[in-house]
Amino acid sequence: MSVAKALKQQEQGKKKGRGSVNNKHRLGAFAASSESHGADWGACSPEKLQGVIEGITRLGGAVIFGLSRDGGAYSVTLLLDKDKAALWFNADADVNQELDNVMGTLEAMD
Missing domain, CATH: 3.30.720 (Signal recognition particle alu RNA binding heterodimer, srp9/1)
Structure with missing residues (x-):
């Protein structure tokens, strides 16, 4: 794949909210508390x-x-x-x- 094509795909991905542009939401979901069920x-x-x-x-x-x-x-x-x-x-x-x-x-x- 050419560099130009890769850059174009990367830019399109940003427009769709994919990739690293949505990390705040992902980290928030990751940090949400969950109940422990016994493995220790x-x-x-x-x-x-x-x-x-x-x-x-x-x-x-x-x-x-x-x-x-x-x-x-x-x-x-x-x-x-x-x-x-x-x-x-x-x-x-x-x-x-x-x-x-x-x-x-x-x-x-x-």
């Missing part, structure tokens, strides 16, 4: 978290720990080379056992 990394064994971190970094990857927006699920995202695996566990799951499963997989890859 504080209830997890620190050794299990450390084990996952050590396992993925030993392979040259990274890990992201998070929660669903409503707090009803744990999220573990594993990044390795060009691969990305997003894992989700319900708030009532045995998160320590789930992390053991993740560590087992990472150890098998080592």
